[in-house]
Amino acid sequence: MNKSERPRRNEKVGQIIDYALFLVAPLFVIAVWQVLGDGGHLNLSILPTPQKIMETMVSYAKSGLLSEHFASSFSRVGAGFLLGGLTGLIFGTLLGLSPWFNRLSAVILGVLRPIPMVGLVPLFILWFGIGEKSKILVIAVGALWPVLLNTEQGIRSTDSKYLEVARLLKKDRFTILRRIIFPAAVPELVTGFRLGLSTAWRGVVAAEMIGATRGVGYIISYGREMSLPAAMFLGLLTIGVVGILIDILLARLQNKIIKWA
Amino acid sequence: MEPFLNIQHVQKTFSLSGSNLEVLRDIDLDIPEGSFYSIVGASGCGKSTLLRIMAGLESATEGSVRLRGREVKEPTLEIGMIFQESRLFPWLSVRENIRFGIFKTSPEDRQQIDEHIKLVGLTGFETALPGQLSGGMQQRVSIARALVNRPDVLLLDEPFGSLDAFTRINMQQEILKIWEQEKTTIVLVTHDIDEAVFLADHIVLMSRRPGTIKKIVKSDMAHPRKRSSYEYTRLRNEIYQEFFAEFKTDIEYSI
Numbered sequence: 001m002n003k004s005e006r007p008r009r010n011e012k013v014g015q016i017i018d019y020a021l022f023l024v025a026p027l028f029v030i031a032v033w034q035v036l037g038d039g040g041h042l043n044l045s046i047l048p049t050p051q052k053i054m055e056t057m058v059s060y061a062k063s064g065l066l067s068e069h070f071a072s073s074f075s076r077v078g079a080g081f082l083l084g085g086l087t088g089l090i091f092g093t094l095l096g097l098s099p100w101f102n103r104l105s106a107v108i109l110g111v112l113r114p115i116p117m118v119g120l121v122p123l124f125i126l127w128f129g130i131g132e133k134s135k136i137l138v139i140a141v142g143a144l145w146p147v148l149l150n151t152e153q154g155i156r157s158t159d160s161k162y163l164e165v166a167r168l169l170k171k172d173r174f175t176i177l178r179r180i181i182f183p184a185a186v187p188e189l190v191t192g193f194r195l196g197l198s199t200a201w202r203g204v205v206a207a208e209m210i211g212a213t214r215g216v217g218y219i220i221s222y223g224r225e226m227s228l229p230a231a232m233f234l235g236l237l238t239i240g241v242v243g244i245l246i247d248i249l250l251a252r253l254q255n256k257i258i259k260w261a
Numbered sequence: 262m263e264p265f266l267n268i269q270h271v272q273k274t275f276s277l278s279g280s281n282l283e284v285l286r287d288i289d290l291d292i293p294e295g296s297f298y299s300i301v302g303a304s305g306c307g308k309s310t311l312l313r314i315m316a317g318l319e320s321a322t323e324g325s326v327r328l329r330g331r332e333v334k335e336p337t338l339e340i341g342m343i344f345q346e347s348r349l350f351p352w353l354s355v356r357e358n359i360r361f362g363i364f365k366t367s368p369e370d371r372q373q374i375d376e377h378i379k380l381v382g383l384t385g386f387e388t389a390l391p392g393q394l395s396g397g398m399q400q401r402v403s404i405a406r407a408l409v410n411r412p413d414v415l416l417l418d419e420p421f422g423s424l425d426a427f428t429r430i431n432m433q434q435e436i437l438k439i440w441e442q443e444k445t446t447i448v449l450v451t452h453d454i455d456e457a458v459f460l461a462d463h464i465v466l467m468s469r470r471p472g473t474i475k476k477i478v479k480s481d482m483a484h485p486r487k488r489s490s491y492e493y494t495r496l497r498n499e500i501y502q503e504f505f506a507e508f509k510t511d512i513e514y515s516i
Binding site: 165 | 318337338340348364391407410
């Protein structure tokens with residue numbers, strides 16, 4: 001072994017240890033949970049063991065139900081996110097650019113913003129029925145706010161020094177928007193979309209409480225109705241796991257997009 | 262003959278929370294085409310404000326700035342400006358940053374951009390992002406961006422203030438080279454007396470609060486100037502004494 005190899009190998013080992021540390025706590029929790037369940041210390045009709053949840057998942061996966069539920073949830077989240085994200089982008093841009101528009105809409109937005117997604121479910125059923133439309137709209141509202149707020153922030157915080165350069169070079173408003181204001185806002189835009197997508201994914205549970213027959217959220221309400229706690233846990237855990245995966249993916253993408261920061 | 266760049270009775274007052282602050286008083290300057298003027302003064306003497314008024318970024322409370330007889334009320338492509346910070350767009354490459362300087366882009370820009378990249382000595386760095394360049398190199402890009410429109414006047418607002426001493430001297434030589442090559446009229450604002458003496462053919466000394474022109478020192482020293490030459494030292498001392506004298510009276514006044 002030569003000298004230069006040594007620290008590198010240590011670094012690698014260190015990395016493996018770092019990653020392993022992430023898993024220690026979850027594995028410990030699962031192990032304790034399983035042991036307590038096996039020892040009869042848990043009320044299994046409300047808290048099934050990890051093993052039971054695993055079995056439920058395998059049976060869902062084998063029957064093709066799992067991928068079916070996933071597919072419908074994903075398409076709802078996709079449509080809702082697109083709709084809410086685009087609306088948030090447009091309104092956020094207007095709010096960031098025009099103090100006049102900002103004042104005009106401040107009270108309306110201020111009142112609407114604290115309303116949680118779940119709170120809108122009954123209203124959307126009343127307005128749009130229990131079809132896809134109301135589900136997608138609930139998700140869209142969830143995605144809207146983070147995108148809107150971050151876009152506004154990003155657009156408004158454009159460095160005035162850049163705008164001065166554009167003034168000196170006699171650039172028109174459209175060029176300034178396209179070449180300076182939007183690129184300068186990209187970090188905030190990406191953050192907004194990242195938060196928007198994870199909120200949209202979280203909102204799928206609320207959305208699929210509206211007379212759904214498919215979807216990850218449906219697995220949860222179905223589990224409750226049929227007294228199948230393992231199914232409820234399966235639904236909740238998949239939402240959590242997919243949520244974290246989406247976030248990791250977007251965080252990586254963020255670093256790729258903003259290569260100058 | 263019509264004056265080239267003419268500043269007439271410029272006065273500037275800022276109102277800060279109700280009270281008025283007079284920053285510039287009765288500034289008169291006549292800058293001939295092709296000359297290199299340097300405006301020197303302590304910080305807070307309004308020299309940057311004067312330059313911003315000349316660029317059309319700010320308006321004078323009274324008086325006017327005229328370029329070839331036409332009043333400068335807002336920025337114009339005939340007047341370029343460079344700031345202490347390079348103000349490059351971090352998301353654009355060197356080439357794209359310089360291209361942004363061009364008013365109406367066209368396919369023939371490429372040659373024009375290449376020429377300016379060469380002029381500031383950055384050939385080979387076309388695709389680099391500003392964040393990958395040193396401070397001096399960033400300032401070179403910003404010079405190229407300001408020059409790519411071929412302005413008649415180039416205003417420099419303490420452009421080398423944030424650079425280290427070595428880079429600064431390097432950039433001073435660079436700006437002289439550009440001045441001689443492009444025949445652009447240059448107005449440089451600085452608090453560095455040495456920089457002004459090294460570069461300018463006219464050195465405008467400003468007093469502060471409100472900023473007025475105290476004296477204009479003419480320098481006909483030939484380039485390249487030697488910082489050790491008798492003429493150089495004499496001129497530098499003359500200017501130092503101007504400011505030093507002001508300091509002295511200030512102190513006497515307060516006692």
